[in-house]
Amino acid sequence: MRILRYSRRLACAIGAPLVNSFAGCATIAACWDYPVAFRDPNAVIRTTFDSRRHQESLVTSISPADNRSSTGDELREIAEKVLWLSTSMIHHANRIRPNASGLKVGGHQASCASMVTIMTSLWFEQLQPGDRVSVKPHASPVLHAINYLLGDLDEKYLTTLRAYGGLQSYPSRAKDPDTVDYSTGSVGIGATAPIWGAMARRFVEREATGSPGTFSGRQYSLVGDAELDEGAVWEAIIDPGIAELGEIVWIVDLNRQSLDRVVPNIAAGRLEKMFDAAGWQVLTVKFGRLLEELFAKEGGDAARRRILDMPNPEYQRLLRCSADELRTRLPGDGPEAATIADLIADLSDTVLTETIRNLGGHDLDALREAYSRIDDTRPTVIIAYTVKGFGLPTQGHPQNHSSLLTVEEYATLARTLGIDPDAPWATFDDASTAGRLCTATAERLRREPVSPAEPPAVPTDIGRTPKGTATTQAALGRVLIDLTREAPDAAKRVVTVSPDVSSSTNLGSWVNKVGVWSSSERHDWFEDDAETIMHWRESPTGQHMELGIAETNLVGLMGELGATWSRWGQPLFPIGVMYDPFVERALEPWSYGIYAGGQSILVGTPSGVTLAAEGGAHQSIKTPSIGLEQPGCISYEPAFAIDVEWTLLASIGRLGRPDGTSAYLRLSTRPVDQTLADVPTDPAARERRRRQVVAGGYPLVRRDRAAVTIAAMGAVIPEALAAAQRLEQVGVVADVLCITSPGQLYRAVQARQGHGGGESWILDQLLPADRATPMVTVLDGHPHTLAFLATVNRVASTSLGVSNFGQVGSLDEVYKHHHIDTDSIVGAALDVTGH
Template structure:
């Protein structure tokens, strides 16, 4: 067999079998130990198998990048298995420990995954932002020129219910989106039922409004040929007017049901009747399910006809469960074939028992021909396509000499200093923000480095001599990507830019800013970016209730806990400028690391693996410590490890105040007042509860494995405290952020923080109201019955 289309149909057949068998094996063959349903989506795989065959085995090039519909994961794994990039053992362990993942994962699968998917809609939208990043790199003089790839999403039609898809469409329109294909599996079913009539027209209208080409693939070659027969026009009209639910039901019922319905409704004892009666039940079923999304000829012709770089939406009509016993049934989304159905499917596929995983079983071609053909396809010919990029050295901390300044202002000054420099690191920084560029102190950076656009756009206000502090000019050289007010888009862009080294072979250091409370508005996309191991620096500012006049809607309480719990994200909350300088320099290096993951035996953190970094900053200006900036190595190491002693406690310490972030002045004042009556007071400056907590847990796990000397940073810091010492923790955020410190060595702990929605007022009003001011700390110390009563000093705060 030498005809390409014949081989593609054989591969399509094999992928359908392997995808369905992989799910069946996991649920009905493999031993279960906990009684839970394993799950899988055989019907969703079946509706995608033709499109994935056509794309991967005929159309795609190595530079193309693909986000696979989450529920089509078994098809993807089967395709990679045929290409030699996936193992049988991992397919047999699908959805099991160490097996192929339920949804394609860049970090947990061994095969060639471009974009992780799973949270529906996000894998779709990130392709648009990846295309924008590709355009950004293509205009940079320092970037190697490479062939432009298409960023392709294989989209379930129900994914188009997700709002972030439409936010991305609008952002793409604003940036002149190119080289993006979304191939929509229009099977007209979702988890709970069948979609409403007329959705395809709405889809076409929406995409068209944003400048996309829309290609509708409704009829396969068999159907188009039938339409040319006498009576074919009546058949086409019937298909076009048939409700989605009825079409699905008839597909499930099969050829005899099709025959009865068609003869009843368009039978004319003439041409239309003869067209129907000339086909057997099996042929009629094949004809009526020969939709455009299942026809290799139709698909390849449509894909290969695109000769431009405009974004394209392919609306491919399909049948959910195509060519399986589940085809068309409204309950088939999470349905899995019974053993009897699988036996029937096995027979139809000509698969012998015991040969289910054989590469050419049931085919008219041999295993070598299958693998040789797939490996000869451009997409697979060069092997896996993940790229790398060298690390860019950091210049060292940018020290600031301000006597009093907010960390948000310090962030802006550090970036401005980098922008003025000619250090290679500065060229790799790309900033972005959802419409709060100036109010998050990115303004100086943008004024020096400009905004990115492939087309030059002048600053009209400047040309018209209208005074403005902002130089808002766009050019190819610009290093800020302007975004609208959509935090999901921010995190998707950070995710795409933070994978540039792996997707496009060029290193970018993305920096994104947003108001700290609105981290939660984009939390799904933030988690998604971290799950892919994207690398970026996230600036959440202003944080806490310190933005007092703005009220609860603009104040953040729970974000420190997000920073602690989010995998792949090292969270810091520096109080002082020199701490910020150290953290930012470290962050730009940490974002580029890709080590083996061996823990640092000093902290037990796996810093060599690298990751993203989140800084929780404030607009509250505070006085800097005497002798700042502190440039000694021990100070810098403590900042990065998560904490250091601002005031080291004595051997008989009764109280230690541990603070994180902008409440440093309150903690310092309270320590001075308490110290008049309590012995050996200590003040612990926590810069990262996240890293302290992670190191503590890692050290405990290491001790359980027999390495009894393992000790984390926080264990060392608190080791010398006497048993009777009490920890008072304070943060402009949720008190649980630091309340765990008492568990390290069993010290009594009084956690202070904010637990409820904020309100308007002054900082003094709110700190007093929520009990995080100096008086509240002193009062907490007074209430601790560890000795003689404390004599309260008068507060001038």
């Protein structure tokens, strides 16, 4: 017997869907049209009717039609090889490769096995060069096995899974040596990435061609069913902005097992309805041909009812049974037990055991039929029933998620597949039918190398000096508008993103100028309303993208917009704006986007306890230190409008290039007198100040015989300056430093110590050794963010900031509560200097 011998005979749909039996649904008939299914069990498509919506449901069940490809045998042979290679990579990493530390290496042989047929069918029959695929994290060895067979991965890497410099634990665009379209690994993030990739691709095609982006390749997500527990997945699925993106196709590996157990109530029927309600086309690939043939026999209806009525864990237990056990367990003890026993009595042991695990996700014909039904006018989800560990000795076991084949089981698998375990990496002979199919597939999927275009030049200084009173938040919109005049080529590459906070974060003028992106033209019904200040003109040529109130969606889109330079060779400058208190909510997917090569600018505004009247729920505390610690990111917290201009332009200038980096700007709604910035009028001095701002900070007040240094950041600069004036009145002279980027300064400290390749010149200008004095640091955020500055010259210090949840009140009251007011700064300076 060969492991996949019967996979071509699998089917998908019979009668009421197995999905509801697995979910333990008590009222199946309430959801599905039984009579149609029972009258025509061989129907290829069964469309149900949803009386609530009075229209055809999007949910369809797929059965394999008799249109088997001439490559069926070759595909099954390739699937067996993919199963073997993926299993062997993990086996070698854990059982053969030396492991001096004794720490677990890991891998997921069972999770790989359940995806083998799906991925073999997809790569070797369906994919086109323009398509992109996000592979579920635990199936990364399957991806590498396929790439190896297609000549995209050198054999030397097959022994390096989870080894230093080798194949990564999960698919990585940045670190794996073979083709990986999307980095995955953090649950839910990789699944949704192709959604944002589709939007980014349409946008960048418009930029490259001058016309609205159109369908130019599908965006597939291969998703484990347990991944659908992640809330961020549903935030993306239901966003109205994706309803017209027909290139999106999800394939759900419905193996009904999680890390620890068989899921008792997988509720797949509910999942189908949720996708349906979001406007997705739903295709369900369920039973196989062996079960179909069994149900067609006399007494088959009784077997069907038995399988549909049993709980999911009971069915899963049948997958582990011998033929003798199945002859007892499958009939059960109900009134139709004898009928079922008679039905299966004539089946051989091999056919009986194969029949019970005969699910559609392992059937090439059923999958092919499902792919042929994809509606390219709306997103599609294909729910494919599978057996976790299919083809392995561990198949269907409730704890097989992380289990590894023993040496004996591995040897048995080799014998079953007819493979020499001493030559595990052997490929097909080029002249064989499977070898020719691999060659043809590699040629079909060949992509032209992407040569990133040089990003347009971004000015470093617009040239104006802000006057009067302004906020750093308002400066954001002004700089973007100025960019459209000063550097139109660069401005055309800017795309802003917001989770329904455009107007409240001062992007209104920018949105009015560039319009809102939409996959299709939409009429602005308020265009003739004289009282409407912010106009919402939606078209495929807009440069602002508005999502629902879901920060994870926003940063996911930012990551894909920021990766277009490497994916499509066209750089974009994505700038996402959200309320700073919610940066932490979005941090993981944004960080993951940076890890995957997405370069973007995240603007958190308004920020801090400076949002006094909003209370503790809307006062961010930890975000300054997040910016300091985030890899691949430079953070800024400007105090003045001119600082916003310089740091934003510098951040834009770092985007869309191989050595580029992301940025995080923390802005405020506090009005500040702009004359306090004391911007130099001399051009050379102004440029020196600009370079200091971008590098991390600048001296705002320098006095002879200074006894203390006040290093302040962002919104509390007015308090720092007021404290310096009062200290001078009592005979304590103070220098005031305006810190714009603690992260940049920390990198400079590391560079001075020989850690990292950065520059340290800013420390000589900001904190020269001959001006070393005791220090007070202060910011509207956690005090440890600036505490390291005292180590530059090893001086005594006091660090002021916010380390408790906020309080509602006036600005003066809130600042006093957290000891970041002028009085507190004066007191800290007197204490640290011993006065």
